[in-house]
Amino acid sequence: MSLTHTGVTTTPADLDPCGRADHPDCGIRDVLDRIGDKWSVLVIVELASGPRRFRELQRAVDGISQRMLTLTVRRLERDGLVLRTVYPTVPAQVDYRLTTTGAGLTHLVKALADWSLAHRPVIAEARRAYDRTHPDHDIR
Amino acid sequence: MSLTHTGVTTTPADLDPCGRADHPDCGIRDVLDRIGDKWSVLVIVELASGPRRFRELQRAVDGISQRMLTLTVRRLERDGLVLRTVYPTVPAQVDYRLTTTGAGLTHLVKALADWSLAHRPVIAEARRAYDRTHPDHDIR
């Protein structure tokens, strides 16, 4: 479902996720779907430090299950952000590394991380203020 | 603190919703959770063009349900990214606009959008190539 689902009240099969000129999200959805999920960013960040094997990644990304790591790296691979290399040894050995495209994305992720870090106090305070003024409201 | 944790990244003092020191995502998660979901970015982008009323937003963000729009703007408000103003008219009138913090975030979102747009062809091609070479694989 990650390919072209933006809002979609439009047609089922739309090869043009973009559709309208007044729809400013064209294309961004693709990337957002990828980096927006729980694990991708963590994997990307880890790979930014260099190639990693499957188990290394799993150990580095604390809490990720085998299943989720597999799915995550597969999707990143499919999008051309990560390169997966299998060495026909026994036991199997596979390494993952960022592609040029993927490395480019890390800059943005880094920028986002910096912004997040810089604004964490502000956001935290905003939340406290909100929760204080809206005691019974459950936004999550 | 940096995102990159080569081998060992001990985050010294961490006040955190984060839990553990070996978790390099501290803080970025907050923001990612917000902009990573299906609708927030679309709403932010729309608001980047100026204040909007509830219905205007709903019309602009194609496909969003009333419920989801409410939840989305509430969360953005709670995080201090969006300011919600209620005018006690009849019928009710409410407008939403980005806060200074929110506006700052739009720059990053913009950067992400630009990157996405620029790399869309590459990613699309990577996907086609992957799907061609892995015909039976369902990554979704």
Added chain:
DNA sequence: CAGTATCCGAGTTGATACTG
């Protein structure tokens, strides 16, 4: 080691109906 295959519960979303 590096996966794949299943099952299942929790959380999220969307449709629908109703209100100040």
Added chain:
DNA sequence: CAGTATCAACTCGGATACTG
């Protein structure tokens, strides 16, 4: 207009077990 309330459908992620 700008919501709130409710509920069913669906998705996602984790746990577990098995394989080349």
